[in-house]
Amino acid sequence: MSKTARGQRSVDAVLDAALEQVSREGLDSLTIGQLATASGMSKAGLFAHFGSRENLQLATIERARTRFVNLVIVPSLGASGPRVRLLKMIDNWIRYLTNLDDAGGCPLGLSQIEFARRQGPVSTRLAEVQRELDALLLSMVVAAVEAGEISKNVNPVDVIFQIEAIMSHALFRGQLLSEPDVYTRAKTLIVSLIA
Amino acid sequence: MSKTARGQRSVDAVLDAALEQVSREGLDSLTIGQLATASGMSKAGLFAHFGSRENLQLATIERARTRFVNLVIVPSLGASGPRVRLLKMIDNWIRYLTNLDDAGGCPLGLSQIEFARRQGPVSTRLAEVQRELDALLLSMVVAAVEAGEISKNVNPVDVIFQIEAIMSHALFRGQLLSEPDVYTRAKTLIVSLIA
DNA sequence: CCTACCGATCGGTAGG
DNA sequence: CCTACCGATCGGTAGG
Numbered sequence: 001m002s003k004t005a006r007g008q009r010s011v012d013a014v015l016d017a018a019l020e021q022v023s024r025e026g027l028d029s030l031t032i033g034q035l036a037t038a039s040g041m042s043k044a045g046l047f048a049h050f051g052s053r054e055n056l057q058l059a060t061i062e063r064a065r066t067r068f069v070n071l072v073i074v075p076s077l078g079a080s081g082p083r084v085r086l087l088k089m090i091d092n093w094i095r096y097l098t099n100l101d102d103a104g105g106c107p108l109g110l111s112q113i114e115f116a117r118r119q120g121p122v123s124t125r126l127a128e129v130q131r132e133l134d135a136l137l138l139s140m141v142v143a144a145v146e147a148g149e150i151s152k153n154v155n156p157v158d159v160i161f162q163i164e165a166i167m168s169h170a171l172f173r174g175q176l177l178s179e180p181d182v183y184t185r186a187k188t189l190i191v192s193l194i195a
Numbered sequence: 196m197s198k199t200a201r202g203q204r205s206v207d208a209v210l211d212a213a214l215e216q217v218s219r220e221g222l223d224s225l226t227i228g229q230l231a232t233a234s235g236m237s238k239a240g241l242f243a244h245f246g247s248r249e250n251l252q253l254a255t256i257e258r259a260r261t262r263f264v265n266l267v268i269v270p271s272l273g274a275s276g277p278r279v280r281l282l283k284m285i286d287n288w289i290r291y292l293t294n295l296d297d298a299g300g301c302p303l304g305l306s307q308i309e310f311a312r313r314q315g316p317v318s319t320r321l322a323e324v325q326r327e328l329d330a331l332l333l334s335m336v337v338a339a340v341e342a343g344e345i346s347k348n349v350n351p352v353d354v355i356f357q358i359e360a361i362m363s364h365a366l367f368r369g370q371l372l373s374e375p376d377v378y379t380r381a382k383t384l385i386v387s388l389i390a
Numbered sequence: 391c392c393t394a395c396c397g398a399t400c401g402g403t404a405g406g
Numbered sequence: 407c408c409t410a411c412c413g414a415t416c417g418g419t420a421g422g
Binding site for chain 2: 023024025026028029105110112113114115116117118123126127130131157158161162164165166168169170172173175176177182185189
């Protein structure tokens with residue numbers, strides 16, 4: 001293995017530890033000292049990799065985004081037909097939110113809410129990622145409407161607003177109140193939304 | 196004015212400063228040193244009042260809960276009929292979320308999400324407050340159904356799940372993406388939900 | 391990637 | 407309510 005390849009693997013391992021922390025307590029709780037302990041590296045070693053705490057936060061966001069794309073979006077693309085594709089993505093999304101191994105939760109969602117009223121590169125990047133998701137969901141809903149699989153009477157922007165609202169609220173209630181059936185409820189509501 | 200009355204006014208002023216901080220950056224960002232500076236008091240003075248950082252957090256939650264009750268719930272109780280009462284509460288709620296003076300935002304909502312996966316008295320209290328809101332909304336929806344103002348075909352638990360999801364997501368998008376029309380959209384969706 | 395260090399701030403205490 | 411202080415941890419740097 002090349003030296004850079006080993007370096008990348010090391011960085012990825014650190015970012016996975018970062019994702020676990022962010023999923024539990026948010027991007028604000030991600031400190032260099034804590035991450036150094038969690039990943040078995042020295043604080044100065046982490047600085048050599050990331051340059052600043054803000055760059056570490058930004059790198060963690062990119063890692064979370066890649067995970068979401070790989071676990072939620074990509075596995076849904078093969079489904080036949082726009083509506084089935086959208087429903088497949090919802091299933092993947094729920095599995096992603098409820099997978100308590102392997103970083104689980106939703107580091108991006110939690111961080112977006114944490115930084116919603118702040119200024120700076122972290123908040124800006126989190127808003128961009130949200131707009132990316134909006135655009136993807138909108139294209140999926142519009143495609144389903146054009147294919148005649150979703151009623152032409154619905155407003156696609158309203159639909160994606162509600163899909164995101166339902167998913168986000170399900171995660172919140174599942175975590176704060178430990179409601180076991182909240183994801184079933186979410187799925188059912190989304191299905192009837194795009195009937 | 197009595198000594199205890201003056202003491203209470205002083206505590207309330209400190210908690211209002213705390214609410215402003217929590218509304219912007221969350222309960223985790225509330226430190227004794229920062230609050231001392233913001234409220235013009237010494238750190239040790241704050242300790243004399245609250246005893247610990249955790250007690251300060253709990254007191255801030257109670258202050259936020261009281262504000263929500265006074266600004267959102269109480270002014271809706273006079274409306275005639277369960278459905279009008281519910282809609283009046285939604286209007287108050289939107290005004291509360293968008294009032295950027297006087298602490299604005301939603302300190303409780305942000306804190307609940309921040310602490311959703313943590314253990315301890317703060318998280319426990321935040322969950323209790325959420326269950327209180329659930330019970331109130333449920334009683335309002337059930338009353339409207341019994342009065343024949345909302346269709347008997349809807350599941351009240353689904354309705355309050357969606358109302359909360361829509362309000363929470365509107366706040367999120369309003370803050371992170373500065374969408375100007377997001378509260379109009381939220382209101383419209385809720386109205387059609389309880390048609 | 392490391393050890394060793396910097397000034398600032400954290401929650402909290404002593405003593406008044 | 408205050409000043410003055412404690413040990414721990416913060417982000418970051420020097421030097422290797």
